[in-house]
Amino acid sequence: MGDIRFIHTADLHLGSPFSGMKGLKKEQWQFVKNSTYAAFDRLIDYAIKETPDFVLIAGDIYDGEDRSIRAQHRFQQGMERLADAGIPVVLGYGNHDHLSGQWVRFELPENVHVFGPDVSQIRLATRNGEAIISGFSYGERHVKRAMIQDFLPAEESGAFYIGMLHGSMDGETAHAVYAPFTKQQLLEKNYDYWALGHIHKREELHHNPSIVYPGNIQGRHKNESGTKGFYDVSLSKSGTSLQFVPVSAVQFDGLSIACGGIMHMNELIDACRNSVEHHLIEHGPSILQLNLADVDEGAKELFEEVTEKELRETLQEALEELETFVWLSSIEIELGQEVFEISPxxxxxxxxxxxxxxxxxxxxxxxxxxxxxxxxxxxxxxxxxxxxxxxxxxxxxxxxxxxxx
Structure with a gap:
């Protein structure tokens, strides 16, 4: 048997509201608000260019249970484009877009295979063998039961077995624990690949067979920092090759700026602007949390005489001439005990x-x-x-x- 090739993505969160972002101009707000759609369009463009055997979407396509018309329309258009390219899609809905929500119905094209609330199997024929894909959609928002118990073990030696599971490891603390599983439970099924979703940080929990979280395709706040995307997977009976494909339209990040020796505000503004400009060249459009580090006695008066809001607005204005979108979400100042003596x-x-x-x-x-x-x-x-x-x-x-x- 040769390789099969597929895209593994999850947690698209189309229609994410990006709440809490204040002070953006109208066009800046539209850029951020549209970022999940822009990342999704890049995913579809990549699939059409690369023509994988199929695409897997492991839950949370939409950000809310009451799926917006715009989000559904954009997703339906993307699926139509894949249908025109002859690329099948297998998907399950997660805790954010579970089947019990209320929404205006859109009909997806015939290339899209959707799991119901019970674990079932979908078979796809590829040039190098049959893929048997097992999964489910969330019937309601809170699925606390260990759904892994319902996945049938691999039995056919001539097929590729793939499990799709939107859930979290037993004992996980970063996200709410839904459809819990242990690594050993996954391995006992003898599948060739586990396509996971729900955790927004990409991670390979196990190699050969690969158990993989691709993370989300677009960060939505500072705790979802760094480049986001999906995996282009080549799978054979001897192993797995994972290629991460970045598609995020705007990147949340922290940026540390050394302030040692700075005594005047214009020096501080220049240092911040230079650091931000270098970051944008490397990472593209960004929403940044600045960390002003190494503040010494010489800079004491700078930070005593201005508020964080005033400083942020001034720095934001100084960055407006840059061609690439950038927004300063906050500014943190490392003030040591030796600079500002605090009270008991x-x-x-x-x-x-x-x-x-x-x-x-x-x-x-x-x-x-x-x-x-x-x-x-x-x-x-x-x-x-x-x-x-x-x-x-x-x-x-x-x-x-x-x-x-």
């Missing part, structure tokens, strides 16, 4: 936060996460998120609660 009260607050567990953070932030409108735009609180929240809180405390105040 501030030290007590910081020490108290150091001892907090996840339950303590949930209690402190419960009003925010219980808000009927705002909570739907928040990712589940995890240990990873609390690290970022604590770091931001400490920066604000060190800056605003000082000796003598």
């Amino acid at each position: 009260l501030a030290e007590k607050i910081i020490a108290a936060m150091d001892s907090w567990q996840l339950a303590d953070w949930k209690n402190a932030l419960k009003d925010l996460y219980r808000h009927p409108k705002g909570s739907r735009f928040l990712e589940p609180l995890s240990d990873r998120e609390t690290v970022d929240i604590q770091a931001a809180a400490i920066q604000k405390i060190r800056r605003n609660v000082r000796m003598g105040e």
